[in-house]
Structure formats: C-alpha cells, structure tokens
Amino acid sequence: MSIAVQVAKRSTCDRAHVGAVIVRDRRILTTGYNGSPAGLPHCDDVGHLLVDGHCVRTLHAEQNAIIQAAYLDVSVQGGTIYVTHQPCLTCAKMIINAGIRRVVYAGDYPDNLARQFLAEAGVGLQHMKLPDELQAQVGYHPEEGEAS
Ligand SMILES: [Zn+2]
C-alpha cells in the first residue's frame, strides 16, 4: 500500500491523488494513478473538466493499472489490487471483469453501490488503516465536490 501511496504522487488531478498497484503471488504486475489519457492536457496544467461535479478529464488509477496490464499483455486474473481510495462504481465493475479477486483500500470514497457490486461478485474488499503520516495523503476533497 505504501507503494500505491508513492504512485499516487504522480497524479495530475489534485481533486484526489489516487494510486493503485495490482499484485499476484507477491509480485507487482502493474501500477496506475489518476491522470489524463496519453497525449492530452493535464488538470494540473489546464484546470479540471467538471461535469455534474466530477472531473471527467482523467482515467482513474484502477483503470490505468488494468489498461496497463492489457497494454503489456499481463494477466491480472486472480490478483489483488491495492488502491489508496475505495474504488468508484465504474472501477469496481472493471475490477470484477478483469478477474481481480481482492481489493485492499486505504482512504474512503463514499460509493455504497461499488461496495455492493464487489460483494455480489465475490470480490473481497478490505480496508487497511495506514500509519498517520501516510493516512493524510489518501484523503479526498469533498469541499470541491466528490472526488473523481
Ligand atoms: Zn481534474
């Protein structure tokens, strides 16, 4: 998880710095952080792109980690994803269909439907409390609307 926190520092959307690491058999397969599609401008440079209170410019960390697996021809089936925040519903659906069997998250993200989908699909969801100095880095910013 501390590696996911480090990866999150690469995020280019400051509404939430999210990092994800997909692991299987104690080996790191891929990593991801939330940011713009390759070649497109970043929130940090041109500002957020808000639709209905969500920044829609970025791919989420979990999505980028799963896409990287496809890009590199690595199967994540049966793996575990460590993510700094609880996955949103879209990420939860992608995690389910990528064959990932367990989600370990640190900071909260208020999405009950995502929790429900993961549970129904039999994907384990486990909260990990970080040491205080790391916990401060996995917050999100509700004063700016829901993290996305
Ligand atoms: Zn943004």
Ligand SMILES: [Zn+2]
């Ligand atoms: Zn997401």
